[in-house]
Amino acid sequence: MDILPSEEEQLLKNAAREFLEAEVSTALVREMELDEIGYPPALWQQMADLGWLGLAIPEEYGGQGLPLAYMGLVMEELGRVLAPVPLHSTMVAALTVAEAGTEAQKRELLPAVCSGGMVMTWAVTERDPRLIPSAIAEQAQPDGDGWVLNGVKMFVENFNVARRCLAAVRTAPASEDNEGISLFLIDPNGVGVSQTPLVTIAKDKQSRVSFDGLRVTGADLVGELHNGWPVVERMLERATALLCCQMVGATRKDAEMAIEYAKNRVAFGRPIGSFQSIQHLCADMLLHTDGAQLLTYEALWKMDRGLPAGVEVSQAKAFANEKCEAVVRSSQVIHGGIGFMMEFDLHLWLRRVSAWSMRLGTTFDHRAKIASALLDKPGKVRLGLPLPA
Amino acid sequence: MDFGYTPEQETLRREVQEFIAEHVTDDVLGELETAEEGGRGVHYRELIRKVAERQWIGISWPKEYGGQGGSRIEQYIVEEEFARLGIAVGGAGSGAPAILAAGTEEQKRHFIPGLISGEIIFALGFTEPQAGADLAGLQCRAVRDGDEYVINGQKMYTSAAHYATHIYLMARTDPDAPRHRGISIFLVPMDAPGITVRPLWTIQSDPPAPIGTTYGMARTNETFFEDVRVPASMMLGEENSGWYVGAMGLNLDRVGASRYLISVRRDEDIVNWVKENDFGGHSPADDPAVRDKLAELWTEAQVCRLMTMRSMSLVERGGNFTYEGSAEKVWAPEHGVHTTETITQILGPYAQLLSSSEEAIENGLFAHNVMGAFQSGINHGSVQVMRDQMARRGLGMPRG
Structure with missing residues (x-):
């Protein structure tokens, strides 16, 4: 047991920080909020050349086959600088194809992801934003050698630039055998697909996506027909853990900015950082950021060992939702009025951390999962040991 | 990782x-x-x-x-x-880490084997009536006299003093030096002439708290020193360096299981209790508000555990602490209070019942915990002092 990052992990994290702090300025972040595609292709290509897009993708498909924790550490650094690149959505979809896709799908998509030529995304949520199978009502009707999709997916990230979208749709009613959910690879430019951009607090690229008679075939199916929900669950766990990494990175940077500001801002004849009321607020910001980071790292570690990690992921996200939000709010409080000004950069972090706290499961959703694991299976619980199965 | x-x-x-x-x-x-x-x-x-x-x-x-x-x-x-x-x-919590870090060869050979066998037990003699959180204001005096020091003063909350063999005593050796630079630590045998121990009874003393209660001790003490003579060889570390030896010793002693476990055992207790019991057919485990709260507490408790693991990982890598020990010492006690107080709202009137009462749940554990849980955020450095240290040492914020 040594829960601190290993030397190799720290080297990668340091390298990512060095590169990103040089390449991603707040001016770039602001520019991309207004940009039509929302990311700089040159930066994306540089990241591909550094090998980051293939970190966790198996070697036989052009990646490095490293544990998800490595990807998480890079995500943390991306979050720190608010890097405007479609890495999260691409990884979530690509790692799911790597896990459950056919050989042909992997050969077609994964090397392209690694080399920077394939932005991907995923779509699960519909009107009811809970990430549970019963909230997926969208029907895929059998039609000859394939299916026809009709319905609406919400909050689909980077759909505007994705070449493939992994969509979870209902192919059958839930039964005793399975949830009736299947995963299909969708071409966002296909006939019968339309999208409407959503204007979010993060000013990122999310869309409402409509499928109107979109045709898919067996070649587009990822995983088993009707029994795609277990694959979706693992996809959501990875997505959530990686989002927590981004939240932790962004939150720590945001806190650092507030602490630096407190050391320099003079009021009542002293730097405000010398007041205990401010110092204790900053100590709490450190506790909260560290807590979110520790929970996230343990979740990643469990996933990398193939251990059940649903509870750990939910702990990380439930905690990060509340505590990272509290940190960026405290940072605003310490900055006072200036933090509310458009020309001051702090809001770039506030808006993203807030938005991320609303995605991939609310605090209530995740706590309901934790409570169920704690309370609904007979047997005593003990902290640090797996809960009764 | x-x-x-x-x-x-x-x-x-x-x-x-x-x-x-x-x-x-x-x-x-x-x-x-x-x-x-x-x-x-x-x-x-x-x-x-x-x-x-x-x-x-x-x-x-x-x-x-x-x-x-x-x-x-x-x-x-x-x-x-x-x-x-x-x-x-x-x-x-034995005092050994400080002796190993700062003691002479003779002290290590004298004390460590006895601490292992249980023949030596230390009481902690830091706090005084007028020096608690502001410990550097302590007044207990140690005056050099040949090869000995003569100690006079009073120590408070010396919880183990009535059964300890030695007291780990902080005393002022240079009253003219700046406060932090005139303090030394002595390892004083409790049977030295001139030491008097008087009991102080806690709010847990009647009825006694069940075992496992957070700060369930019935008794602590005040200890008086009147012309107590101790050989100079029993000084730990250099003369007038006691403040720093003590701070380091506390940091090293804090790393371990007990600090976090006293703050998270009630999480396990309440989850296990609501799983196995109910009130006339109604189980709090079915209440969505209770379920949400228990999940929140469980998550906080994991952070207590992980902060402890982090401290141990740091020790294993050579012990380069800045704020991590203090962080643990804020998070765990406050979590313990959070859980303890939440449990009272899950069990309602049953959480009032003390160990000697009919119908007491778990022998009154949860009721007694209400009286003790916050002590872990006060003793050995209050959470307020710990936050000061986090801000100054961990974040480099300026003194007021």
Whole structure:
């Protein structure tokens, strides 16, 4: 047991920080909020050349086959600088194809992801934003050698630039055998697909996506027909853990900015950082950021060992939702009025951390999962040991 | 990052669990229940002897002084299993880490083997009536006289003083120096002439708190020193360096299982209780508000555990702490209070019932915890002082 990052992990994290702090300025972040595609292709290509897009993708498909924790550490650094690149959505979809896709799908998509030529995304949520199978009502009707999709997916990230979208749709009613959910690879430019951009607090690229008679075939199916929900669950766990990494990175940077500001801002004849009321607020910001980071790292570690990690992921996200939000709010409080000004950069972090706290499961959703694991299976619980199965 | 234990460590944990099942008998637990005398009865002493025989005390301490020269992680495993029963065994909190770090060869040879065998027990003599959180204001005096120091003064909340063999005493050796630079630490035998121990009874004393209660002790003490003579060789560290030796010792002693376990055991207790019990057919485990709160507390408790693991990882890498020990010392006690107070709102009127009451749940554990939980955020550095340290040492914020 040594829960601190290993030397190799720290080297990668340091390298990512060095590169990103040089390449991603707040001016770039602001520019991309207004940009039509929302990311700089040159930066994306540089990241591909550094090998980051293939970190966790198996070697036989052009990646490095490293544990998800490595990807998480890079995500943390991306979050720190608010890097405007479609890495999260691409990884979530690509790692799911790597896990459950056919050989042909992997050969077609994964090397392209690694080399920077394939932005991907995923779509699960519909009107009811809970990430549970019963909230997926969208029907895929059998039609000859394939299916026809009709319905609406919400909050689909980077759909505007994705070449493939992994969509979870209902192919059958839930039964005793399975949830009736299947995963299909969708071409966002296909006939019968339309999208409407959503204007979010993060000013990122999310869309409402409509499928109107979109045709898919067996070649587009990822995983088993009707029994795609277990694959979706693992996809959501990875997505959530990686989002927590981004939240932790962004939150720590945001806190650092507030602490630096407190050391320099003079009021009542002293730097405000010398007041205990401010110092204790900053100590709490450190506790909260560290807590979110520790929970996230343990979740990643469990996933990398193939251990059940649903509870750990939910702990990380439930905690990060509340505590990272509290940190960026405290940072605003310490900055006072200036933090509310458009020309001051702090809001770039506030808006993203807030938005991320609303995605991939609310605090209530995740706590309901934790409570169920704690309370609904007979047997005593003990902290640090797996809960009764 | 590695959050797991090796197969050898898992084996050690099973061995300790099996030992506990066999040797921590009702007789031992009964002695601990009558906690007024600190659980120093014959059965308890016999238990400690057997634990020492297994070489499970001070696993991480050097071999030349009777330790095992092993890893802090293994010592932690032993501490954790015993701490779950409310028994402090294994090494944390013993005073040994400070002696190992700052003591002379003679002191190490004298004290460490005795701390391992249980023949030496330290009381902590830091706090005074006018020096609590602001410890550097302490007034207890030690005046050099030939090869001895003569000590006069009063110490408060010396909880183990009535059964300890020695007191780990902070006294002022230079009243003219700046406050922090005129303090020294002495390892004083409790049987030295001129020491008087008087009991101070806590709010847990009537009825007595059940074993495992957070700060369930019935008794602490005030200890008086009147012309107490102690050889100069019993000074720990350099003269007038005691403030820094003490701070380092506290930091090292804080790392371990007991600090976090006293704050998270109620999480396990309440979850296990609501799973196995109900109120006339109604189970709080079915209430969505209770379920949400328990999940929140469980998550906070994991952070307590992870902060402890982080501190141990730092120790194993050479102990380069900045704020991490203080962070643990804020998060865990405040979490313990959060859980304790939440439990009162889950159990409602039943949470009032003390150990001697009919209908008391878990022998009044949750009621007694209400009276003790916040103490862990006060003792050994309050959460306010710890936040000061986090801000100044961890974040480099300026003094006021």
